[in-house]
Amino acid sequence: MNYDTVTGLPQMESFLSFAQNYMQRENFNRFAFLALHIQTFSNTMSQKNISDQYALLSLVHKLVRKQDYILSAYRHDNQVLVCLLDTSLLTDYSLEQSLFYAKELFALELKSMQPQISFTLKGGICFHRDCDSITLSIQHALSALQIARDTTSHTDFCIYEPKQSSDFSLEADILPLFDNSSISKRHTLIYLQPRFFANTMQPVSAQALVRIIDNRGKLFSASSFLPVLEKNGLLLDLDLTVMERILQLITHWQNAGITPYSISMHLSDITLQNNSFYHIFEQLIEKYPSAFSHLAIEISSIIFKKEKAHILSFMQALHQAAGKLYVELSDMHADFSFENLTMVDGITCNRSFLLHTFYNKNNHSITRDFIESFENCKVSTICKSIETDEEADFARFCHFSDLQGFLYGRPLPIDIFQKKYMDFVLTPFL
Numbered sequence: 001m002n003y004d005t006v007t008g009l010p011q012m013e014s015f016l017s018f019a020q021n022y023m024q025r026e027n028f029n030r031f032a033f034l035a036l037h038i039q040t041f042s043n044t045m046s047q048k049n050i051s052d053q054y055a056l057l058s059l060v061h062k063l064v065r066k067q068d069y070i071l072s073a074y075r076h077d078n079q080v081l082v083c084l085l086d087t088s089l090l091t092d093y094s095l096e097q098s099l100f101y102a103k104e105l106f107a108l109e110l111k112s113m114q115p116q117i118s119f120t121l122k123g124g125i126c127f128h129r130d131c132d133s134i135t136l137s138i139q140h141a142l143s144a145l146q147i148a149r150d151t152t153s154h155t156d157f158c159i160y161e162p163k164q165s166s167d168f169s170l171e172a173d174i175l176p177l178f179d180n181s182s183i184s185k186r187h188t189l190i191y192l193q194p195r196f197f198a199n200t201m202q203p204v205s206a207q208a209l210v211r212i213i214d215n216r217g218k219l220f221s222a223s224s225f226l227p228v229l230e231k232n233g234l235l236l237d238l239d240l241t242v243m244e245r246i247l248q249l250i251t252h253w254q255n256a257g258i259t260p261y262s263i264s265m266h267l268s269d270i271t272l273q274n275n276s277f278y279h280i281f282e283q284l285i286e287k288y289p290s291a292f293s294h295l296a297i298e299i300s301s302i303i304f305k306k307e308k309a310h311i312l313s314f315m316q317a318l319h320q321a322a323g324k325l326y327v328e329l330s331d332m333h334a335d336f337s338f339e340n341l342t343m344v345d346g347i348t349c350n351r352s353f354l355l356h357t358f359y360n361k362n363n364h365s366i367t368r369d370f371i372e373s374f375e376n377c378k379v380s381t382i383c384k385s386i387e388t389d390e391e392a393d394f395a396r397f398c399h400f401s402d403l404q405g406f407l408y409g410r411p412l413p414i415d416i417f418q419k420k421y422m423d424f425v426l427t428p429f430l
Contacts, residue, residue: 009081015074019084019134022071029218033137034083034099035076035124035145068406080145082138087127088211088219089410099123099157122148126160170220174228177214183234183241189213190245191411192263194421195382195404198396203421205262205296207384207404209411210242230270239271240280243295247284249414250291258422264296264326264348269303278314285321293322298348301327315343326382331356332363332370346380349400354385358394368398375399 002011010018023031069089076082124145131137140160148158177187192206212220229235246263253260271277285292297318304311304327315325324345330352349371357367374381383395386405395403412420 010072010074012074012076015072015082015084016134018072022084023128023134029127029129030086030088031128032085032087033126033128033134033141034070034085035138035141036081036083037079037122037145037149038081038120068410076142080142082141085125087221121156123157124148124160125157170224170228171232173214173218174212174220174225175232177212178234178237183212183237185241185245187212187214188238188241188245189219190242190249190414192261192414192417193404193411194409194417195402196408198400198403201403201408203261203409204402205264206417206421207298207411208242208246208263208265210238230268235268235270236274236277239265239267240277240284243267243281244284244288246295247288247291250294251288254290260291260294261422262294262296262324264298264324266298266328269300269306272299272303272310272314278310278317281314282317285317289321292318296324296326296345298326298328301329304344312343326380329353332367341374341377341379344379346382347374348382348384351385354383354391354395357398358391364394364397371398371400375401 002014003009009015019031069086071084071086073081073083122145124141124143124147126137126140126144128134128137131140144158144160148156177183189211191209191211193209194203195205195207196202197204210222212225214220226235229238242265246265250260250263299311318325325343326346326348327344328348328350330350332353357363371381380402381400382402382404383398383400384404386392386395386403386407388407391405392403392407409421
């Protein structure tokens with residue numbers, strides 16, 4: 001492979017060859033192309049100064065190499081990089097969210113290296129499934145970039161939309177997988193992402209994440225299928241399917257004489273507002289009585305406050321079955337009352353919480369006091385979505401009890417998770 005001597009990225013011909021060979025071996029529906037435009041504003045850096053632009057692109061190259069879902073990239077011109085993305089590696093966030101977080105990390109790194117520089121970063125995205133060739137995908141990504149760069153555009157990233165409605169296409173792909181409002185096991189893939197005890201960095205638990213796969217092997221990320229399921233009233237079925245599969249996995253471990261990991265899953269607000277859920281939940285407790293001691297349910301702070309009566313009943317049933325209840329916070333101003341701490345076993349702080357607090361250094365001590373207030377009440381504190389060493393240092397500074405994120409371990413299929421973190425191989429769990 002031939003590399004650009006300035007940025008260290010592959011040259012265009014090498015990039016195209018790599019993309020062609022790599023995508024032929026995989027499901028091409030997984031891939032997308034991203035055109036990134038970087039524009040700086042500074043008294044000392046000129047847009048016409050090519051050496052300055054090369055230096056900036058080299059810095060962006062460092063950012064690109066840190067993102068697992070970005071497989072390769074090449075310098076299209078002095079201000080534009082074209083990247084190949086694997087969307088199947090996006091687990092917790094949509095593509096747009098992941099790119100936003102990458103932009104925030106780039107801003108932090110640029111500010112630390114050249115504080116006099118401000119910048120704008122715009123992107124155009126084309127999913128390869130919408131095109132007949134790689135070159136056409138790149139052209140559409142560049143076209144979408146032009147729309148994002150339009151002065152009237154209020155978005156940092158624009159996605160190329162084919163003539164056919166993408167919403168209609170997704171519904172046509174996803175809804176047939178549901179038979180009488182029920183999705184089969186073979187269409188749901190469970191991934192486990194490890195959580196580590198901060199004091200020892202030993203894996204102690206895991207979060208379950210779900211993907212949907214069709215009969216052709218096409219994989220749908222949460223950002224694709226959740227809006228479709230919500231629109232068609234199918235979130236309850238998905239949540240219950242995932243919950244039962246987790247309980248079956250825990251039982252599978254117990255029957256094999258293996259000490260199970262504690263596994264957490266997120267329940268949607270819509271599910272918790274559905275009265276039918278509570279009756280089926282009680283049936284699951286009766287069906288898997290010993291497995292619930294290794295199950296943790298995560299709910300949003302919004303639904304915790306809004307549906308307090310329902311949640312109280314649910315929490316009592318969960319605790320009687322020895323399960324745990326976690327409340328997810330998006331920021332320190334989340335609608336959560338400390339008087340309710342006796343109702344919860346832990347709080348989880350998501351990527352939004354981490355970014356809001358990490359990038360505001362004036363709030364670092366306040367954030368630590370906030371987290372320690374939970375620890376003082378014997379409530380576990382879990383920091384999710386840690387992606388950089390700097391974020392890890394911040395999480396440790398705040399004294400989170402458990403740490404999770406791509407920096408420590410990516411989500412893995414169950415069989416690979418068992419082999420890597422539990423050091424055993426069982427009969428395949430289906």
